[in-house]
Amino acid sequence: MIRIEGLKKQYKEAVVLDVPFLEIAKGECFGLVGNNGAGKTTLFRIMLDLVRASSGHVLIEGQEVSRHEEWKAYVGAYLDEHMLLSYLTPDEYFQSLRKIYRLSETDLQTHLNKFKDFFNNEILGKKKYIRDLSKGNIKKVGIAAAMIANPKVVMLDEPFENLDPTSQNRLKKLILEETVNNELTFLISSHDLNHVTEICNRIVLLEKGTVIKDLKDKGLMAGELDTYFNY
Numbered sequence: 001m002i003r004i005e006g007l008k009k010q011y012k013e014a015v016v017l018d019v020p021f022l023e024i025a026k027g028e029c030f031g032l033v034g035n036n037g038a039g040k041t042t043l044f045r046i047m048l049d050l051v052r053a054s055s056g057h058v059l060i061e062g063q064e065v066s067r068h069e070e071w072k073a074y075v076g077a078y079l080d081e082h083m084l085l086s087y088l089t090p091d092e093y094f095q096s097l098r099k100i101y102r103l104s105e106t107d108l109q110t111h112l113n114k115f116k117d118f119f120n121n122e123i124l125g126k127k128k129y130i131r132d133l134s135k136g137n138i139k140k141v142g143i144a145a146a147m148i149a150n151p152k153v154v155m156l157d158e159p160f161e162n163l164d165p166t167s168q169n170r171l172k173k174l175i176l177e178e179t180v181n182n183e184l185t186f187l188i189s190s191h192d193l194n195h196v197t198e199i200c201n202r203i204v205l206l207e208k209g210t211v212i213k214d215l216k217d218k219g220l221m222a223g224e225l226d227t228y229f230n231y
């Protein structure tokens with residue numbers, strides 16, 4: 001589903017990402033971990049064609065993301081607040097997305113209903129601009145928006161950050177349901193090792209832009225990460 005070939009990103013002399021080869025399969029819940037500056041966000045940004053690679057490429061369903069547009073129809077992402085229209089209320093924003101993606105009112109309501117518990121009655125119908133919401137609630141809007149157009153792939157950068165523990169658990173449940181019921185592929189970067197080990201069936205550990213561990217055995221993930229991060 002996703003293939004990375006000879007990917008490098010360099011800022012002047014500094015190589016911040018160097019991933020010779022990586023494949024992510026359909027339905028995989030792929031966790032991306034690593035210390036500050038390891039290259040997680042850079043990798044996501046290149047995968048979404050928000051940043052140009054210095055060399056190499058990313059293919060989604062066989063298409064190079066920097067040369068084609070079709071992949072945009074089935075990839076949803078929330079990396080940060082810049083992806084939102086903060087001068088709108090969440091209701092206005094979801095309505096705008098409904099029109100962009102040509103969804104019916106029923107489609108939109110069905111989608112938002114999935115997020116009812118996650119929203120905890122603080123997002124919809126409040127007449128509050130997105131810019132005035134709490135950080136956690138802004139993140140909730142972004143996550144729901146990323147999944148609005150029935151994507152096959154969802155990329156989330158630090159989805160658990162700023163969420164309260166109840167919301168973190170509700171998000172994990174949502175992600176697991178979507179992976180099981182709809183075979184969605186999730187790419188999740190996180191500093192929360194407990195959450196990623198709980199929901200991901202694969203975790204890649206980046207260090208200074210390179211993949212130093214590719215963990216696929218759920219039984220060993222927690223121990224391997226614990227050893228690395230407690231060193």
Ligand SMILES: Nc1ncnc2c1ncn2[C@@H]1O[C@H](COP(=O)(O)OP(=O)(O)OP(=O)(O)O)[C@@H](O)[C@H]1O
Nearest residue numbers: 011016034035036037038039040041042043191206
């Ligand atoms: N525009 C830029 N110019 C120069 N260096 C950059 C630029 N963008 C990112 N970098 C560098 O690339 C490296 C990787 O950064 P990136 O944000 O991808 O790391 P990260 O793993 O997401 O970190 P964090 O966990 O802190 O969010 C860092 O050293 C960062 O300073």
